[in-house]
Amino acid sequence: MPRPITDEDREQVRHLHAQGKARNEIARELRRSPSTVSKIARELGITFDRAVEVETATKVRRADLAARRADLAIALHDVAEREIGRMTQPQLYFEWGGKDHTYAEKWQDEPTPADRRTMMATAGAALDRSLKLSPARDETGERSRSVIGRLMDGLARNYAERHGTETVGDGQ
The missing domain is CATH 1.20.5 (Single alpha-helices involved in coiled-coils or other helix-helix interfaces)
Incomplete structure (x- = not known):
């Protein structure tokens, strides 16, 4: 047989609800079923509807994600600019190997055409991703x-x- 609802149960539900606790949390604390807590809340004219709070939290989360996307778009633009800048800068080339495991290095006035193609591809990919994150208006x-x-x-x-x-x- 279910335990009857007491005035003390009602007072505890009112008090815990005022503290911002959720229905299931109150039920665990009072060792009552969630449906009993809902019934008490209905009698007291209080609700556990958190739609406004959830909507606000969702808006905040979306704004945070938009800010993060904007930051990432800026970082990707920085990558693209750095790669484009490297295309005309002196480039250090080195090799390590041979039977004696020798190391050799050589500076060139600018990167090889193959390296420039790679830099251009990197810059293009970074710009493309950046514009997908934050389209130009x-x-x-x-x-x-x-x-x-x-x-x-x-x-x-x-x-x-x-x-x-x-x-x-x-x-x-």
Whole structure:
């Protein structure tokens, strides 16, 4: 037979709920079933609905991830710039080997064509990934389209005023 709900149970549920504890946590602490805790909460007019908290936490998490993606995009741009810069810099080449295990090194004015291709591929991959993480926005194109649209509307209004006709449309 189930244990009856007491005033003490109600008071403990109210107190623990006020502390921000979840339903299952309260149930464990009181050694009652979660459904009993839900029933008590319903009687007391309190809820364990955390939708607002979850929504806020989700927004914060998304903002954090967006910031991390932006940081990673910047780091990838840095890699691309470094690789492109290396393409025209002196390059140290070395070899180690032979039967006597000798070491030899040589500086060249710039990397070999094969090494430059590798650097270009690395830079291209880094830029491609960076732009996927944080796509470029063409704000200047949008601005110029709106400026041209306003200019055309102004010309149309001016024409209509001078010639007594109606304007076709307003591009704003």
